[in-house]
Amino acid sequence: MKIILNQDVKHLGEEGDIKDVAAGYARNYLFPRNLALPCNDVTVAYFEGKKEEIEARKEQKRKDALSLKEKLEAVTVELVLPAGPNGKLYGAVTNQTIADELNKQGYEIERKRIDVPGLTIKTVGNYHVIAKLYETTTAQISVTVKAQEETAAKETSKNSKKASNAKAEKTVKVENTEEQDVNSEVQEQVEE
Secondary structure, three states: OEEEEOOOEOOOEOOOOEEEOOHHHHHHHHOOOOOEEEOOHHHHHHHHHOHHHHHHHHHHHHHHHHHHHHHHHHOEEEEEEOEOOOOEEEEEEOHHHHHHHHHHOOOOOOHHHEEOOOOOEEEOEEEEEEEEEEOOEEEEEEEEEEEOOHHHHHHHHHHHHHHHHHHHHHHHHHHHHHHHHHHHHHHHHHHO
16 A cells, blocks of 8 residues: 655654555554555645655754764763673673663664674774664764773772671670670589
């Protein structure tokens, strides 16, 4: 069934595009949500009249994508993750990790639009990932993966060991005082 998109539809097309879709998809999803109209002489004439307006919106999207591209290419995403001594990460950096970090910096990009070389990053180093912005506009984002500071990890483990040692000493002291009380009671009973 031929339709004309009334709005941008993800994974299908943009406003004003003529597409051929399954009849059920059009009838049950696109038409009730006012996302598309059936392709006939009336709707084609209607969209021909709106063609300049649609092109103006597309041009605005292209300009926004170009400005976002410049901003993203100037940004370096820095990730600090736990890693082994050989530089291998204990986890992996995926497109979701990068999308979350970009969201923290104020850039909203869907994870599906970010291409990570080899699907994941598993070692410490500098990488370049590609973000698909609009149509053929893509941005190359620099990603730096660093190992978490070993000293901080060691200090926390030392502190936890000290705390467990202190607890152990307290329990030993408590047990010793209990033993002394029992011993003194036994000696008093023996003396009587």
